[in-house]
Amino acid sequence: MSVTENVDVALVSPHYLAGGGDPAWITAGLHRGCGWSAHPDPLVPRVVLTSPENGAVLRLGPDPEGPWWALQHAPVDRRRAWSVSFGARTPVEIIAGFTDALTDPATAQAPAPDPYEPLRQAGWLEGHDHDGLTSPDGLAHIEHFTHGFTDCWFARTAVSEDPEGLIWRAYLSGDTPAHLITGFTRALADEAPLPRDPYPLRVPLNARRQARVTTMQLASAAVGLALERRVTALANRSKQPVPAPMPPMTPPPRPTR
Template sequence: MPRTQLTSPDQLTELLLAPGPDQPWWVVRHHRTEANPAWSVKFGARTPVEIIAALTDALTAPAAAPAAGSPYEPLLDAGWQPTGEHDSLTSPDGIVRVEHLTDTGFNSCFIDVAVSGDPEGQVWKAYLRGTPPHLVTAVTRALADPAPITRDPHRLPDLGHHLHTTTVQVPAADVAFALERRIDALTTRRQNTTPSPAPPSAPPSPRRTR
């Protein structure tokens, strides 16, 4: 089983992939600083890679102005409905519930994806504890995105009538080089938004003395 640990250049954030039967597979932790409290994100084993990538893309993106509005607006705009239980929203198909938690002392978010109430119906879940709003927004935008996702049909979870599939022939080269193209795109994004260093200032002219 793969186990990966990555640490940010400033040593404040770490990403851990540690597959385990009863634990979250993906964990992102940010250590407390004088200016900001600690926060964390935990994703279950079956969390779609697009959801995890939305978070890591936002995490590694150059700093930008905080987005206005609530992190849950993308869900409301996509037709998700309040359930009346605590502060939660449910997807139009009824299998995803997002709950905003504040009773822990943090602005946290719990995501539960299940096709039934029994343990066998659990698909995946995630918990964002004290996570900055722009990262929560990245996750909710990915949840609300209606675009289809590409999957091997033999590796799909059994979601019954909730799952709609279309078979498409994909060139082998598109699969073989997908990761390389993604890395190149992210590298280009960062290079295009990183400010160029300021040119060195000219040395002062020597002063004449008597």
């Protein structure tokens, strides 16, 4: 009779304070699960992935002065080019909400959603002195900023208004498809705690007073296979038939006398 080995796992909530996590949650998912091409350069500490149709390029690189994650998409038909970026300590599970929507062949067929709706359903609050929505604890905020020729989405998590209080921020250009922004906000609204390695705990230092961390034991096999299961699930999506878009409603003929 075999004995199942357990390992300690830290569950962090709210999830937007959990820190970046394992980048392979994104990169392996795109490369092995969605067929994105990798462009390795052993002399540069950077990952570059290109979508199968060469329309999108994801760059991950250590940049202390800017965002570590940057994704650019070329113009397609009448849709203009768009770009998004995420800070180093943005949880990869939240970024995955965006990249999973981008690579899901079924999401583009659905009607354009309201990106704010998942957050409203999760109890996020309208701001009194600013636009957008703020998490119930006041630490996370997202806003669709439109002024003059500026059109973009900003999201940030901060424990104070001081520069030292910033945990992470994200930028999504206004031309980013709405269903992709909703994928991001849906992941941002998810209230499930995120698993992290407790030794050492990677929760950002300036967030540890606000973060709730519970350490528990889980089966090591389940923990180790989580990424493989994710890659398999992403790969299986492309094998599913894509539902055809709904045809436009045709009004009934007028009655004739």
